[in-house]
Amino acid sequence: MLKISNLHVQLEEEDKVILKGVDLEVPAGEVHAIMGPNGSGKSTLSYVLSGRDGYEVTAGTATLDGEELLGLEPEERAAAGLFLAFQYPVEIPGVGNLTFLRTALNAQRKARGEEELNAAEFLKIVRAKAKALDIDAEMLKRPVNVGFSGGEKKRNEILQMAVLEPRMCILDETDSGLDVDAMKLVSAGVNALRSPDRAFLVITHYQRLLDHIVPDVVHIMADGRIVHSGGPELALEVENNGYADILKSAGERVA
Amino acid sequence: MAVPALKLDAAGGLLAAWPEPAGEAQWARAARSQAERWLRERGAPARRDEYWRYTDPTSLTVEPAPEAALLATDEVPVFQTRETHRLVFVDGVFSPEASTPLEIAGVEIVPLREALAADIHWVRDIFGQIEAAGQVPVERPLAALNTARAVEGCAIRVTGVASRPIHFVYRRAAADADALIHHVIRLDAGADLTVLESAAGAARLNTVMEVEIADRAALHHVRTQGRDHQRRAVTGLFARLATESRLKSFTLTVNGRLTRNEAFVEMRGDNASAHVAGACVGDGDFHHDDTVFVTHAAVGCESRQVFKKVLRGSAVGVFQGKILVRPVAQQTDGYQISQALLLDEAAQFLAKPELEIYADDVKCSHGSTSGAVDETSLFYLTSRGIPKKTAEELLILAFLDEAIAEVEDEGLADELRDRLAAWLARRR
Numbered sequence: 047m048l049k050i051s052n053l054h055v056q057l058e059e060e061d062k063v064i065l066k067g068v069d070l071e072v073p074a075g076e077v078h079a080i081m082g083p084n085g086s087g088k089s090t091l092s093y094v095l096s097g098r099d100g101y102e103v104t105a106g107t108a109t110l111d112g113e114e115l116l117g118l119e120p121e122e123r124a125a126a127g128l129f130l131a132f133q134y135p136v137e138i139p140g141v142g143n144l145t146f147l148r149t150a151l152n153a154q155r156k157a158r159g160e161e162e163l164n165a166a167e168f169l170k171i172v173r174a175k176a177k178a179l180d181i182d183a184e185m186l187k188r189p190v191n192v193g194f195s196g197g198e199k200k201r202n203e204i205l206q207m208a209v210l211e212p213r214m215c216i217l218d219e220t221d222s223g224l225d226v227d228a229m230k231l232v233s234a235g236v237n238a239l240r241s242p243d244r245a246f247l248v249i250t251h252y253q254r255l256l257d258h259i260v261p262d263v264v265h266i267m268a269d270g271r272i273v274h275s276g277g278p279e280l281a282l283e284v285e286n287n288g289y290a291d292i293l294k295s296a297g298e299r300v301a
Numbered sequence: 302m303a304v305p306a307l308k309l310d311a312a313g314g315l316l317a318a319w320p321e322p323a324g325e326a327q328w329a330r331a332a333r334s335q336a337e338r339w340l341r342e343r344g345a346p347a348r349r350d351e352y353w354r355y356t357d358p359t360s361l362t363v364e365p366a367p368e369a370a371l372l373a374t375d376e377v378p379v380f381q382t383r384e385t386h387r388l389v390f391v392d393g394v395f396s397p398e399a400s401t402p403l404e405i406a407g408v409e410i411v412p413l414r415e416a417l418a419a420d421i422h423w424v425r426d427i428f429g430q431i432e433a434a435g436q437v438p439v440e441r442p443l444a445a446l447n448t449a450r451a452v453e454g455c456a457i458r459v460t461g462v463a464s465r466p467i468h469f470v471y472r473r474a475a476a477d478a479d480a481l482i483h484h485v486i487r488l489d490a491g492a493d494l495t496v497l498e499s500a501a502g503a504a505r506l507n508t509v510m511e512v513e514i515a516d517r518a519a520l521h522h523v524r525t526q527g528r529d530h531q532r533r534a535v536t537g538l539f540a541r542l543a544t545e546s547r548l549k550s551f552t553l554t555v556n557g558r559l560t561r562n563e564a565f566v567e568m569r570g571d572n573a574s575a576h577v578a579g580a581c582v583g584d585g586d587f588h589h590d591d592t593v594f595v596t597h598a599a600v601g602c603e604s605r606q607v608f609k610k611v612l613r614g615s616a617v618g619v620f621q622g623k624i625l626v627r628p629v630a631q632q633t634d635g636y637q638i639s640q641a642l643l644l645d646e647a648a649q650f651l652a653k654p655e656l657e658i659y660a661d662d663v664k665c666s667h668g669s670t671s672g673a674v675d676e677t678s679l680f681y682l683t684s685r686g687i688p689k690k691t692a693e694e695l696l697i698l699a700f701l702d703e704a705i706a707e708v709e710d711e712g713l714a715d716e717l718r719d720r721l722a723a724w725l726a727r728r729r
Contacts, residue, residue: 099680121692130684153687153691
């Protein structure tokens with residue numbers, strides 16, 4: 047589903063190379079995790095895939111079901127089925143959460159040539175999905191993420207994902223700032239969305255999220271590359287021993 | 302310091318352009334000549350004046366008024382969907398045929414011309430008086446012109462809770478119309494009234510609204526200034542508030558070559574509350590100036606000034622806002638915010654926030670900012686599939702909402718939001 051080949055990215059503003067040839071393929075129905083030390087390029091990868099400004103792709107490709115993503119605007123990528131759950135969800139005072147969600151959903155439907163939903167149809171869908179994430183009517187009415195706790199913000203991200211039903215979901219450190227209960231809620235929300243025609247890329251520092259969202263494949267990223275891939279046990283290895291050993295042996299293999 | 306001859310000449314020119322009102326009561330004549338004398342002595346506004354540095358008054362003082370093309374639109378006029386008492390002015394002239402009959406329960410409405418010819422004590426106590434009090438310390442020569450010459454407008458007295466809003470509709474017919482409109486509004490103790498104003502009114506519109514709000518009374522004022530691109534307007538809201546009374550004034554301005562909205566609000570009774578707010582959206586040949594002066598002259602009063610401007614092209618926004626706290630005004634709560642969203646490099650925002658405080662037990666805050674649309678927010682919205690233009694509009698509406706939220710009536714506030722959304726979408 048998602049195929050990244052030889053992706054090289056640097057910052058636009060300064061001459062700093064962040065991604066140095068990322069190769070990654072996430073087939074439909076699978077959950078892949080990316081782990082790696084700070085500064086290895088994990089978040090950059092998620093931003094580049096979703097189309098944030100400020101990055102320059104100097105080489106490589108990234109396709110979603112064969113369609114090249116990198117030339118598209120963020121909204122076109124979203125309509126194509128890509129979704130990024132933000133590490134730091136943005137607070138937008140003055141824009142109601144429901145207005146935001148409905149505008150987004152209908153914009154995507156329109157872009158795909160589907161009928162837009164009216165207010166009643168939309169509300170019905172949102173209420174059901176919000177309930178599963180323990181998001182009450184009050185939270186839906188408030189401005190987007192304004193005054194939300196860390197856990198509420200992350201649950202709101204998953205709600206957006208559940209409503210927009212993207213095919214390719216990228217979760218950028220969704221576990222950061224979550225307590226155990228919130229992590230369970232969020233994980234259950236993600237797991238409920240797992241399906242044969244949907245794929246996930248879960249970026250995380252810690253193995254504990256992967257206890258709840260069990261990945262098919264774990265990738266280790268370091269210095270702008272995927273240096274090692276393996277099964278779920280790789281996450282456990284990182285948790286117990288840190289990155290040093292893995293990076294060292296990966297370095298030897300690369301050499 | 303001698304007043305420059307140019308200012309005096311311009312004042313003479315403005316006064317000469319309008320016939321001297323005739324057949325009025327002695328008290329009305331006295332108020333007129335007081336205003337005329339003031340204007341002749343102080344002169345018309347000029348760029349060198351302290352409060353006209355950011356706004357060139359030339360097109361407001363030149364005779365004849367510059368022409369302004371009429372707006373061609375098939376849009377349903379604002380506030381038409383609700384039940385209001387409509388008072389229609391065409392190019393600044395009251396049109397009884399187009400208006401609702403003047404009878405309304407709990408409200409007395411008299412055309413200004415009639416009110417000034419009769420002996421109506423409550424009009425006498427207000428007409429030209431609140432405006433004159435508002436000339437110090439900041440001169441408002443164009444309001445003085447209005448008091449000296451305006452014969453159009455209404456005198457309104459509310460004794461209870463008005464059953465419907467009063468809606469002043471300012472229609473345009475001629476491309477070169479110059480108009481003076483003067484309203485006198487008196488709210489008796491405990492009264493409650495909503496006053497709506499809509500549309501551009503004239504090529505050059507000069508309005509004054511003098512308002513006396515007695516104990517525990519409340520005035521809600523909601524105004525939209527039309528969408529005409531070339532019109533000019535100078536408005537003056539002069540309000541005096543008694544104990545526990547409330548004023549809420551909000552103005553929405555979209556387009557217009559030049560707008561100067563002045564407000565002078567004095568809280569004279571304890572625990573009064575005054576909110577003056579404005580939202581404006583302009584592109585290109587657009588100059589919008591809010592000049593607001595709020596005086597706390599009693600104990601425990603609260604005031605808010607909230608002004609938001611969205612500017613594009615060479616559009617210019619100006620905010621001059623002052624909170625004056627007199628020595629007697631302990632436990633004052635004053636707040637002032639002015640913000641501009643600059644959609645490109647050519648747009649400009651000039652702000653002069655002022656606090657002048659002579660009491661010691663006072664809470665006053667003010668802030669003024671200008672900036673571009675937040676890129677992070679824009680990315681967040683677009684990453685959810687919202688097209689960039691729509692996302693930008695959402696953020697613009699969100700930015701303006703703190704001002705619109707000052708409109709207490711949710712139905713009115715929502716109509717303003719819907720209008721704005723539709724008008725912004727037209728620009729795509």
